[in-house]
Amino acid sequence: KAGVTQTPRYLIKTRGQQVTLSCSPISGHRSVSWYQQTPGQGLQFLFEYFSETQRNKGNFPGRFSGRQFSNSRSEMNVSTLELGDSALYLCASSLGVGGAYNEQFFGPGTRLTVL
Amino acid sequence: KQEVTQIPAALSVPEGENLVLNCSFTDSAIYNLQWFRQDPGKGLTSLLLIQSSQREQTSGRLNASLDKSSGRSTLYIAASQPGDSATYLCAVPSYNTDKLIFGTGTRLQVFP
Numbered sequence: 001k002a003g004v005t006q007t008p009r010y011l012i013k014t015r016g017q018q019v020t021l022s023c024s025p026i027s028g029h030r031s032v033s034w035y036q037q038t039p040g041q042g043l044q045f046l047f048e049y050f051s052e053t054q055r056n057k058g059n060f061p062g063r064f065s066g067r068q069f070s071n072s073r074s075e076m077n078v079s080t081l082e083l084g085d086s087a088l089y090l091c092a093s094s095l096g097v098g099g100a101y102n103e104q105f106f107g108p109g110t111r112l113t114v115l
Numbered sequence: 116k117q118e119v120t121q122i123p124a125a126l127s128v129p130e131g132e133n134l135v136l137n138c139s140f141t142d143s144a145i146y147n148l149q150w151f152r153q154d155p156g157k158g159l160t161s162l163l164l165i166q167s168s169q170r171e172q173t174s175g176r177l178n179a180s181l182d183k184s185s186g187r188s189t190l191y192i193a194a195s196q197p198g199d200s201a202t203y204l205c206a207v208p209s210y211n212t213d214k215l216i217f218g219t220g221t222r223l224q225v226f227p
Contacts, residue, residue, distance in 0.1 A: 045214035056213045100208035100215045101146050106159035
Protein backbone atom coordinates (compact mmCIF):
# COMPACT_ATOMS: atom_id res chain seq x y z
CA LYS A 1 0.00 0.00 0.00
CA ALA A 2 1.45 3.35 -1.00
CA GLY A 3 2.22 5.82 1.75
CA VAL A 4 1.36 9.49 2.02
CA THR A 5 2.72 11.44 -0.92
CA GLN A 6 3.41 15.16 -1.08
CA THR A 7 4.23 17.30 -4.06
CA PRO A 8 6.34 19.12 -4.79
CA ARG A 9 9.16 18.03 -2.52
CA TYR A 10 11.03 21.32 -2.79
CA LEU A 11 9.94 24.85 -3.61
CA ILE A 12 11.71 28.16 -3.80
CA LYS A 13 9.58 31.28 -3.89
CA THR A 14 10.05 34.98 -3.32
CA ARG A 15 8.27 37.18 -0.82
CA GLY A 16 4.78 38.18 -1.88
CA GLN A 17 4.19 35.15 -4.08
CA GLN A 18 1.70 32.44 -3.31
CA VAL A 19 2.19 28.68 -3.22
CA THR A 20 0.04 25.56 -3.32
CA LEU A 21 1.15 22.29 -1.78
CA SER A 22 -0.52 18.96 -2.42
CA CYS A 23 -0.99 15.86 -0.29
CA SER A 24 -2.37 12.46 -1.25
CA PRO A 25 -3.28 10.32 1.78
CA ILE A 26 -2.97 6.59 2.13
CA SER A 27 -5.71 4.86 0.17
CA GLY A 28 -8.83 4.60 2.34
CA HIS A 29 -7.75 7.32 4.76
CA ARG A 30 -10.19 10.18 4.96
CA SER A 31 -8.51 12.46 7.50
CA VAL A 32 -5.69 14.76 6.44
CA SER A 33 -3.78 17.07 8.77
CA TRP A 34 -1.13 19.64 7.95
CA TYR A 35 1.81 20.69 10.13
CA GLN A 36 4.55 23.27 9.77
CA GLN A 37 7.99 22.41 11.09
CA THR A 38 10.66 25.00 11.75
CA PRO A 39 13.85 24.79 13.83
CA GLY A 40 12.62 27.45 16.23
CA GLN A 41 8.97 26.46 16.70
CA GLY A 42 9.06 22.73 16.13
CA LEU A 43 5.94 21.08 14.74
CA GLN A 44 2.86 23.29 14.69
CA PHE A 45 -0.62 22.25 13.64
CA LEU A 46 -2.14 24.06 10.68
CA PHE A 47 -5.47 22.35 9.99
CA GLU A 48 -7.29 19.06 9.72
CA TYR A 49 -9.79 17.93 7.11
CA PHE A 50 -12.21 15.04 7.09
CA SER A 51 -14.66 14.32 4.29
CA GLU A 52 -13.94 17.68 2.62
CA THR A 53 -14.68 19.63 5.83
CA GLN A 54 -12.16 21.56 7.86
CA ARG A 55 -12.60 20.35 11.40
CA ASN A 56 -9.91 22.29 13.18
CA LYS A 57 -7.50 25.10 12.46
CA GLY A 58 -4.32 26.05 14.22
CA ASN A 59 -3.16 29.49 15.19
CA PHE A 60 -1.99 30.70 11.80
CA PRO A 61 -2.97 33.84 9.87
CA GLY A 62 -5.62 33.77 7.17
CA ARG A 63 -2.90 33.64 4.51
CA PHE A 64 -2.80 29.91 5.22
CA SER A 65 -5.74 28.03 3.80
CA GLY A 66 -6.55 24.56 2.66
CA ARG A 67 -9.12 22.28 1.18
CA GLN A 68 -9.87 18.62 0.70
CA PHE A 69 -11.32 16.99 -2.36
CA SER A 70 -13.82 14.16 -2.63
CA ASN A 71 -10.99 11.66 -3.18
CA SER A 72 -9.45 12.80 0.16
CA ARG A 73 -6.53 14.52 -1.53
CA SER A 74 -5.75 17.83 0.13
CA GLU A 75 -4.09 21.06 -0.83
CA MET A 76 -2.84 23.91 1.26
CA ASN A 77 -2.25 27.39 -0.02
CA VAL A 78 -0.12 30.17 1.39
CA SER A 79 -0.64 33.62 -0.07
CA THR A 80 1.59 36.66 0.18
CA LEU A 81 4.59 34.65 1.29
CA GLU A 82 6.84 35.98 4.04
CA LEU A 83 10.40 34.97 4.91
CA GLY A 84 9.11 33.34 8.08
CA ASP A 85 7.02 30.91 6.06
CA SER A 86 10.18 29.01 5.12
CA ALA A 87 9.66 25.61 6.65
CA LEU A 88 9.06 21.93 6.11
CA TYR A 89 5.34 21.39 5.55
CA LEU A 90 4.17 17.95 6.57
CA CYS A 91 0.93 16.23 5.76
CA ALA A 92 -0.44 13.33 7.80
CA SER A 93 -3.30 10.98 7.08
CA SER A 94 -5.33 8.72 9.31
CA LEU A 95 -8.22 6.37 8.90
CA GLY A 96 -11.08 7.93 10.80
CA VAL A 97 -12.46 11.20 11.99
CA GLY A 98 -10.50 12.94 14.74
CA GLY A 99 -7.15 12.58 13.08
CA ALA A 100 -4.92 12.92 16.11
CA TYR A 101 -6.86 10.21 17.97
CA ASN A 102 -5.90 7.67 15.34
CA GLU A 103 -2.49 6.53 14.23
CA GLN A 104 -1.06 9.24 12.04
CA PHE A 105 1.06 8.52 8.98
CA PHE A 106 3.18 11.33 7.65
CA GLY A 107 4.40 12.13 4.19
CA PRO A 108 7.98 13.13 3.27
CA GLY A 109 7.14 16.83 3.44
CA THR A 110 7.52 19.82 1.16
CA ARG A 111 10.51 22.02 1.87
CA LEU A 112 9.51 25.63 1.15
CA THR A 113 12.16 28.32 0.97
CA VAL A 114 11.07 31.94 0.71
CA LEU A 115 13.70 34.39 -0.51
CA LYS B 116 -2.61 23.22 28.47
CA GLN B 117 -0.82 20.03 27.52
CA GLU B 118 2.96 20.26 27.32
CA VAL B 119 5.24 17.49 26.17
CA THR B 120 8.96 17.37 26.89
CA GLN B 121 11.66 14.88 26.00
CA ILE B 122 14.88 14.08 27.78
CA PRO B 123 17.66 13.97 26.80
CA ALA B 124 17.67 16.49 23.96
CA ALA B 125 20.61 14.72 22.36
CA LEU B 126 22.35 11.40 22.83
CA SER B 127 25.49 9.96 21.27
CA VAL B 128 26.27 6.30 21.95
CA PRO B 129 28.40 3.48 20.51
CA GLU B 130 26.75 0.76 18.52
CA GLY B 131 25.24 -2.10 20.53
CA GLU B 132 24.07 -0.14 23.55
CA ASN B 133 20.55 -0.41 24.90
CA LEU B 134 18.89 3.02 25.05
CA VAL B 135 16.05 4.68 26.91
CA LEU B 136 14.41 7.83 25.61
CA ASN B 137 11.99 9.68 27.85
CA CYS B 138 8.80 11.57 27.13
CA SER B 139 6.83 13.52 29.76
CA PHE B 140 3.41 15.11 29.46
CA THR B 141 1.66 17.44 31.89
CA ASP B 142 -1.96 16.33 31.47
CA SER B 143 -2.38 12.63 32.20
CA ALA B 144 -5.81 12.47 30.52
CA ILE B 145 -4.39 11.35 27.19
CA TYR B 146 -6.16 9.18 24.63
CA ASN B 147 -2.98 7.66 23.22
CA LEU B 148 0.70 8.40 22.68
CA GLN B 149 2.62 7.95 19.46
CA TRP B 150 6.36 7.69 18.90
CA PHE B 151 7.89 8.87 15.64
CA ARG B 152 11.28 8.88 14.05
CA GLN B 153 12.50 11.67 11.78
CA ASP B 154 15.60 11.53 9.62
CA PRO B 155 17.21 14.89 8.74
CA GLY B 156 15.07 16.86 6.32
CA LYS B 157 12.57 14.04 5.98
CA GLY B 158 9.06 13.31 7.14
CA LEU B 159 8.01 11.46 10.28
CA THR B 160 7.87 7.69 10.44
CA SER B 161 5.40 6.20 12.89
CA LEU B 162 7.11 3.74 15.22
CA LEU B 163 4.59 2.81 17.88
CA LEU B 164 1.15 3.89 19.04
CA ILE B 165 0.12 3.13 22.62
CA GLN B 166 -3.51 3.45 23.58
CA SER B 167 -4.29 4.88 27.01
CA SER B 168 -5.48 1.46 28.19
CA GLN B 169 -2.16 -0.18 27.27
CA ARG B 170 1.05 -0.27 29.27
CA GLU B 171 3.42 -1.41 26.52
CA GLN B 172 3.85 -1.84 22.80
CA THR B 173 6.65 -3.65 21.03
CA SER B 174 7.94 -3.64 17.48
CA GLY B 175 11.17 -5.44 16.75
CA ARG B 176 13.95 -3.88 18.81
CA LEU B 177 11.65 -1.10 20.02
CA ASN B 178 9.55 -1.19 23.15
CA ALA B 179 7.44 1.71 24.36
CA SER B 180 5.84 1.91 27.78
CA LEU B 181 3.19 4.26 29.09
CA ASP B 182 2.51 5.35 32.66
CA LYS B 183 -0.37 7.78 32.52
CA SER B 184 -0.52 8.43 36.24
CA SER B 185 3.03 9.74 36.28
CA GLY B 186 2.73 11.42 32.87
CA ARG B 187 5.57 9.48 31.30
CA SER B 188 6.40 7.27 28.37
CA THR B 189 9.72 5.64 27.57
CA LEU B 190 11.04 4.30 24.30
CA TYR B 191 13.51 1.49 24.73
CA ILE B 192 15.84 0.67 21.83
CA ALA B 193 17.68 -2.61 22.15
CA ALA B 194 21.10 -3.26 20.61
CA SER B 195 21.33 0.12 18.90
CA GLN B 196 22.69 0.37 15.35
CA PRO B 197 24.05 3.29 13.29
CA GLY B 198 20.86 3.13 11.23
CA ASP B 199 18.92 4.12 14.36
CA SER B 200 20.49 7.58 14.19
CA ALA B 201 17.63 10.06 13.86
CA THR B 202 15.46 12.40 15.91
CA TYR B 203 12.80 10.66 17.97
CA LEU B 204 9.57 12.47 18.76
CA CYS B 205 6.66 11.58 20.98
CA ALA B 206 3.21 13.12 20.53
CA VAL B 207 -0.19 13.10 22.21
CA PRO B 208 -3.55 14.31 20.91
CA SER B 209 -4.71 17.66 22.16
CA TYR B 210 -8.07 17.46 23.90
CA ASN B 211 -10.90 18.38 21.56
CA THR B 212 -8.82 19.91 18.76
CA ASP B 213 -7.71 16.88 16.76
CA LYS B 214 -4.10 18.00 16.65
CA LEU B 215 -1.00 16.28 17.88
CA ILE B 216 1.16 17.98 20.47
CA PHE B 217 4.75 17.03 19.87
CA GLY B 218 7.60 16.76 22.27
CA THR B 219 10.84 18.62 21.81
CA GLY B 220 12.58 15.55 20.39
CA THR B 221 15.69 13.53 21.20
CA ARG B 222 18.44 13.59 18.59
CA LEU B 223 20.17 10.23 18.64
CA GLN B 224 23.51 9.42 17.08
CA VAL B 225 24.79 5.85 17.14
CA PHE B 226 28.39 5.53 16.02
CA PRO B 227 30.12 2.35 14.84
